[in-house]
Amino acid sequence: MTNFDGFSERLKIAIKGESSYGFAKKCGFSESLIRKYLSGASAPGLEKAVIIAEAAGVSLDWLATGKGETGTGTQAAKQKPDEVVGMEDYAFVPLYDAQCSAGAGAWNENCRVLTHISFTRYSLRKQGLTPEHLSAIRIDGDSMEPVLHSGDTVLIDHTRTTIEGEGIYILRLDGHLYAKRLQRNFDGVSVISANSAYDKVTVPRDRLHELEIVGRAVWAAGWL
Template identity: 70%
Template sequence: MRKCAEIAGSGDTLARITAIPRRTLEYYLTGDREPKVARCVEIAKAVGVDIGWLASGEGPMLAGQSAPIPTVEVPGMEDYAFVPLYDAQCSAGDGAWNEGCRVLTHISFTRYSLRKQGLTPDHLSAIRIDGDSMEPILHSGDTVLIDHTRTAIEGEGIYILRLDGHLYAKRLQRNFDGVSIISTNKEYREVVVPRDRLNELEIVGRAVWAAGWL
């Protein structure tokens, strides 16, 4: 429940967009009272989380998000984790999302290097960037590694997000009006998702590694 308030921006915002009295919501946040099913549905829809996750704490957090595919194991390579690279097109320009994406191959990382960064292999995936709106940080064709556990905006960073059916790699910044979607290429304008539409913004995860050809 506290995670839902964080996604909404604050407890006050969550109360407003769900029409739940602030004091009642405070009881839910502190655990002094359990919400009825109808209230859980209202909250889940308002912030775009999965109702099963909200009720049990299990499974994918975001509505419509499938559980990460476990990394493969290779005999004799126990020190390495193999992260799936999907053929999903992550557009850093106009945006595109391919339904039914498949795993093209796996990228190997030492388990030590992932552990040092606080990353868990089973919650990682990789996709390729298409477009130039994140240059000079990310170039078209670069591969980015996504940490699917980091779906809340936290300081500076590049996030993979879905909005209006498209997949983007962008910087995100919370502000008074909502969330700003920022490109590093100055040719692209900043887009603001207002507070009353935040449930339409799905943060797939945070980009934690990138690589490409020189």
């Protein structure tokens, strides 16, 4: 069984004096959660420990148990997430910033990878998802409230770029990514915001080629 005794002290060493706020942003966690870990009031589960180890550039084994080398500045720090020893059952999906370039390039051209989010490969297979076709972004704005809130993270399946019944899809428009509900109708496709303060937009049939669907949202999470 994984032993997290002394985790808080190892975490202090791992973050090398970085602020709890800055390190929390790297991990995609709240600052209050990182503060709990640093104070010893709480210890992470395995999935969160993997994300912390990757963000700090240290060995997961050392961070969790205190055994072995820290991995800082060594090959261990340069490993890709899927290469972490003992973590073959996990897939790591990149979380991109939402500011993406317009034009004919790839949807994530010039985007930064903020961190990686871990999922068990079993849970993805159960949903018919493959890790290499997934990515994540954070929602910006209130147009999808109360379904999705600003700052929420959504997982995108990039194999689903055609409308399969009503669902939430990620669209690219004017250099930004938007989460919107799409619904086919007789006139074309309706682009619908969950927030009633935003009007529904209809893309007519003869302009559907202009509707760039990046993928379908298949999972979402946010702080309560």
